[in-house]
Amino acid sequence: MKNDLLITNCLLLADAATQTPRAPSFIAIADGHIVQTGAMADCPLPDSGTVLDAAGQLAMPGLVNGHCHMPMTLLRGLADDLDLHTWLHAHIFPAEARLVTPEMVYWCSQLAAIEMLLSGTTTVADGYFYEDAVAQACIKVGLRCVAAQAVIDFPAPGVPEPSRNIEVAQQFVEHWQGRHPLIRPAIFAHAPYTCGNTTLRRAKELARSQGVPLFIHVAETAGEQALITEPQGPTPLAHLHNLGLLDRHTVCVHGVWLSEADIDLLAASSASLISCPQSNAKLASGRAPLPAMVERGVRLGVGTDGAASGNSLDLFREMGFAARLHKLPSGDATAMPARTVLALATARGAEALGLATGLGTLQIGAPADIILVDHRQPHLQPWHDASVLVYSDCGADVRTVIVHGQVVVQDRGVLSVDVAEVLAQVQRLAREGGLMV
Amino acid sequence: MKNDLLITNCLLLADAATQTPRAPSFIAIADGHIVQTGAMADCPLPDSGTVLDAAGQLAMPGLVNGHCHMPMTLLRGLADDLDLHTWLHAHIFPAEARLVTPEMVYWCSQLAAIEMLLSGTTTVADGYFYEDAVAQACIKVGLRCVAAQAVIDFPAPGVPEPSRNIEVAQQFVEHWQGRHPLIRPAIFAHAPYTCGNTTLRRAKELARSQGVPLFIHVAETAGEQALITEPQGPTPLAHLHNLGLLDRHTVCVHGVWLSEADIDLLAASSASLISCPQSNAKLASGRAPLPAMVERGVRLGVGTDGAASGNSLDLFREMGFAARLHKLPSGDATAMPARTVLALATARGAEALGLATGLGTLQIGAPADIILVDHRQPHLQPWHDASVLVYSDCGADVRTVIVHGQVVVQDRGVLSVDVAEVLAQVQRLAREGGLMV
Numbered sequence: 001m002k003n004d005l006l007i008t009n010c011l012l013l014a015d016a017a018t019q020t021p022r023a024p025s026f027i028a029i030a031d032g033h034i035v036q037t038g039a040m041a042d043c044p045l046p047d048s049g050t051v052l053d054a055a056g057q058l059a060m061p062g063l064v065n066g067h068c069h070m071p072m073t074l075l076r077g078l079a080d081d082l083d084l085h086t087w088l089h090a091h092i093f094p095a096e097a098r099l100v101t102p103e104m105v106y107w108c109s110q111l112a113a114i115e116m117l118l119s120g121t122t123t124v125a126d127g128y129f130y131e132d133a134v135a136q137a138c139i140k141v142g143l144r145c146v147a148a149q150a151v152i153d154f155p156a157p158g159v160p161e162p163s164r165n166i167e168v169a170q171q172f173v174e175h176w177q178g179r180h181p182l183i184r185p186a187i188f189a190h191a192p193y194t195c196g197n198t199t200l201r202r203a204k205e206l207a208r209s210q211g212v213p214l215f216i217h218v219a220e221t222a223g224e225q226a227l228i229t230e231p232q233g234p235t236p237l238a239h240l241h242n243l244g245l246l247d248r249h250t251v252c253v254h255g256v257w258l259s260e261a262d263i264d265l266l267a268a269s270s271a272s273l274i275s276c277p278q279s280n281a282k283l284a285s286g287r288a289p290l291p292a293m294v295e296r297g298v299r300l301g302v303g304t305d306g307a308a309s310g311n312s313l314d315l316f317r318e319m320g321f322a323a324r325l326h327k328l329p330s331g332d333a334t335a336m337p338a339r340t341v342l343a344l345a346t347a348r349g350a351e352a353l354g355l356a357t358g359l360g361t362l363q364i365g366a367p368a369d370i371i372l373v374d375h376r377q378p379h380l381q382p383w384h385d386a387s388v389l390v391y392s393d394c395g396a397d398v399r400t401v402i403v404h405g406q407v408v409v410q411d412r413g414v415l416s417v418d419v420a421e422v423l424a425q426v427q428r429l430a431r432e433g434g435l436m437v
Numbered sequence: 438m439k440n441d442l443l444i445t446n447c448l449l450l451a452d453a454a455t456q457t458p459r460a461p462s463f464i465a466i467a468d469g470h471i472v473q474t475g476a477m478a479d480c481p482l483p484d485s486g487t488v489l490d491a492a493g494q495l496a497m498p499g500l501v502n503g504h505c506h507m508p509m510t511l512l513r514g515l516a517d518d519l520d521l522h523t524w525l526h527a528h529i530f531p532a533e534a535r536l537v538t539p540e541m542v543y544w545c546s547q548l549a550a551i552e553m554l555l556s557g558t559t560t561v562a563d564g565y566f567y568e569d570a571v572a573q574a575c576i577k578v579g580l581r582c583v584a585a586q587a588v589i590d591f592p593a594p595g596v597p598e599p600s601r602n603i604e605v606a607q608q609f610v611e612h613w614q615g616r617h618p619l620i621r622p623a624i625f626a627h628a629p630y631t632c633g634n635t636t637l638r639r640a641k642e643l644a645r646s647q648g649v650p651l652f653i654h655v656a657e658t659a660g661e662q663a664l665i666t667e668p669q670g671p672t673p674l675a676h677l678h679n680l681g682l683l684d685r686h687t688v689c690v691h692g693v694w695l696s697e698a699d700i701d702l703l704a705a706s707s708a709s710l711i712s713c714p715q716s717n718a719k720l721a722s723g724r725a726p727l728p729a730m731v732e733r734g735v736r737l738g739v740g741t742d743g744a745a746s747g748n749s750l751d752l753f754r755e756m757g758f759a760a761r762l763h764k765l766p767s768g769d770a771t772a773m774p775a776r777t778v779l780a781l782a783t784a785r786g787a788e789a790l791g792l793a794t795g796l797g798t799l800q801i802g803a804p805a806d807i808i809l810v811d812h813r814q815p816h817l818q819p820w821h822d823a824s825v826l827v828y829s830d831c832g833a834d835v836r837t838v839i840v841h842g843q844v845v846v847q848d849r850g851v852l853s854v855d856v857a858e859v860l861a862q863v864q865r866l867a868r869e870g871g872l873m874v
């Protein structure tokens with residue numbers, strides 16, 4: 001069997017549910033997909049392609065970051081420990097109004113892509129303005145991306161005239177449909193409190209007609225309902241339902257303040273939800289009812305949110321936080337076990353984004369998005385179980401990253417771009433924007 | 438001025454409260470202590486000692502891990518996602534009864550010391566059995582340690598006869614008093630529910646007579662009170678107070694279930710408290726009232742707990758968890774700001790352990806416990822504020838570690854011991870103990 005890339009001698013964690021076999025294994029890759037896996041005894045002879053010796057490393061599916069605003073790396077740590085209103089209105093919105101350009105989006109998204117690859121994320125769902133430049137940055141660095149052009153009923157970067165927001169999104173989607181294997185276009189309606197009902201309906205119609213996902217922030221803060229309906233009116237999620245927005249191609253984000261009925265609505269509509277626990281905690285917004293949603297079969301994933309609120313795009317860290325945090329309300333240490341969280345950050349997360357079957361696993365036929373984790377690190381030893389990946393690992397243990405069959409990080413070196421140049425460009429943008437003294 | 442070691446060209450974060458100057462700085466070290474710091478323009482000529490060029494790195498105080506059980510690295514990830522009772526009685530206690538020997542303590546503590554140094558911790562407060570072997574491991578690896586011999590009213594490793602527990606602790610303390618600059622001996626009375634009143638009183642008397650700290654787990658779980666007093670009786674902390682145990686040389690650990698009156702008691706008695714937020718969350722024990730204790734001026738630190746419950750000994754990770762977690766109950770994003778958490782993990786933590794003035798800072802005269810953090814890493818850029826250290830950093834960003842003036846880690850290489858040998862010994866112990874299949 002022909003293969004472009006052969007990974008040898010790894011331990012193989014095929015998905016979040018299975019035990020890690022102790023015997024060294026191989027993974028054969030062709031045309032960007034996994035074509036064969038097995039014990040080294042059955043390893044095919046290397047073909048004309050590359051052989052990657054992964055002795056001492058664990059091969060596992062690359063992680064799926066279900067929600068990010070990649071360009072916001074520029075604002076990381078700029079305004080920490082502030083309440084949401086001050087953070088957003090005194091710092092983030094003014095900085096964005098001043099600083100967001102296609103150039104800023106391009107370089108700062110590259111920085112985000114580098115950070116994500118170096119911490120084991122191989123797929124991200126992003127939502128921002130000038131999303132063209134995000135898609136281009138992901139292609140350049142080699143990160144798989146569901147790139148969602150933002151729609152909002154205010155003048156925005158690249159969309160000074162809000163009445164044109166749907167038109168701009170449509171151009172974006174049409175441009176990127178089927179254009180590149182790493183990019184899936186989508187639409188990001190910012191939130192029910194920043195988009196009017198007409199815009200929300202039009203955004204969903206556009207998404208339906210184009211066959212792409214619609215992303216939307218919803219129920220992030222306790223005060224959100226008051227911004228969109230009367231006190232006795234529907235919840236933010238029910239508001240979306242009433243507008244006909246909820247179906248299995250709608251991806252809700254945050255869902256911190258969901259009622260029991262809201263959870264039922266998610267389960268019944270098959271709309272998915274991406275939780276961003278670290279960002280929600282840091283902004284003191286609250287904690288999504290993740291264990292209840294797992295139990296009710298809601299389609300779920302986890303995300304880091306942008307670096308301005310989440311601060312870290314390391315999804316290993318996000319997993320450790322989620323698994324610990326969600327044991328507290330119930331006082332039940334068996335809640336949100338490590339393997340459930342690992343599933344949300346891999347196959348379940350990919351499914352929640354509507355991505356190809358097999359993504360987030362190392363099954364035959366799956367896209368070859370694979371990370372090699374150095375499990376010999378002192379803080380991961382002795383290695384009893386894959387729960388170590390959730391509770392003890394941080395992204396820095398990822399040595400090598402393969403996306404769509406391409407080695408984009410090897411022994412922690414980024415092969416696709418010059419990291420020093422990206423850092424220099426981002427620092428220049430921060431200086432020119434008056435952000436660094 | 439004579440110096441043994443001169444660190445040049447670093448950014449210098451002298452303590453958790455000050456701003457990081459942008460100008461490159463130097464630190465001069467002699468006889469294990471900091472003797473001079475300043476801008477590079479004022480840098481003394483290098484003496485006969487070593488010069489360490491720290492260009493592109495941030496020099497900051499080494500972190501202080503206020504509570505650990507170092508030998509428990511052997512059990513990391515062995516029994517995750519279980520309730521406390523099952524975890525302790527079905528897994529941890531049986532494994533400990535079978536596996537804890539001086540040899541196990543020696544090698545597994547070395548592994549813990551390596552993990553801590555590599556993630557920026559330069560001081561640990563440890564409590565376990567065969568604490569002699571912990572102290573020896575710390576000296577070998579080069580980690581500063583408040584080593585506390587455990588006292589418990591059950592047959593225990595090295596103390597099969599509980600009636601001898603105070604005598605064994607006394608021998609331990611007498612042996613280590615003033616013996617080595619890295620080791621401060623102490624006593625660890627396990628908990629009010631595992632030590633009777635006589636043992637608790639005798640442990641405190643011994644600590645007083647020897648001038649060493651007394652550590653004790655207290656108010657870790659909601660059910661603890663029922664184990665020690667009648668339902669209407671005093672809280673666990675009040676129980677210790679009634680026994681005369683609380684003074685400024687007593688270090689309480691956990692304090693998850695503290696009443697308002699308990700917090701007053703801590704503040705009034707000057708007893709300190711070490712919080713272990715990740716361990717308390719993972720075991721679903723709860724969340725200590727840390728913001729309230731900060732406000733009331735309780736002497737506070739943070740710790741990782743042992744690797745069997747905390748899973749990671751990376752105090753950077755613990756800081757990020759604590760800063761996010763404690764914003765949730767109040768819904769106030771200004772609660773537990775990054776610099777407060779950084780203080781708890783450095784100078785305030787050192788003070789809470791009763792350690793030398795200046796430890797946890799880079800002040801002149803302080804012990805030279807210094808870490809160099811690579812702030813050029815993509816996930817730490819652009820660098821706006823030291824909050825990045827709390828919210829975005831993980832221990833893997835620490836490049837070089839100096840303890841008591843000795844370079845023990847350089848460019849992530851451990852200089853003091855052969856890491857591969859330590860890992861091999863721990864893996865052998867895990868295999869021989871039937872822990873690894």
